[in-house]
Amino acid sequence: SYSITLTIKGLDRKYEKIFSRMFAFDLSNNAFEGEIPNSIGDLVSIRGLNLSHNQLTGPIPMSISKLTLLEGLDLSHNKLTGRIPQELASLTSLAVFNVSDNQLVGPI
Numbered sequence: 001s002y003s004i005t006l007t008i009k010g011l012d013r014k015y016e017k018i019f020s021r022m023f024a025f026d027l028s029n030n031a032f033e034g035e036i037p038n039s040i041g042d043l044v045s046i047r048g049l050n051l052s053h054n055q056l057t058g059p060i061p062m063s064i065s066k067l068t069l070l071e072g073l074d075l076s077h078n079k080l081t082g083r084i085p086q087e088l089a090s091l092t093s094l095a096v097f098n099v100s101d102n103q104l105v106g107p108i
Contacts, residue, residue: 024048028074032056036075041066048072052098056080060099062087072096080104 041063056078065087080102
């Protein structure tokens with residue numbers, strides 16, 4: 001469960017699961033390490049996801065295929081391994097797909 005507390009002019013506001021309501025998520029050019037969590041598939045309203053230029057490892061989670069509104073996905077310049085999930089073919093709105101500079105195998 002994600003939540004963010006914002007203080008605006010002395011008033012505390014708590015936003016539960018704010019990330020599930022975002023339309024674009026750009027976490028590129030950070031030093032993030034580890035695997036992309038399966039919970040990434042919970043961001044169902046997202047249209048753009050950029051996790052490029054990090055140190056992410058492991059496979060591309062199949063849960064990304066639940067992001068049916070996704071128009072752009074950039075996972076380039078990481079250390080991702082394994083096959084590109086065939087389930088990503090179901091993302092019919094996906095216009096930009098960049099997984100370059102990883103250690104992925106198999107057809108796109």
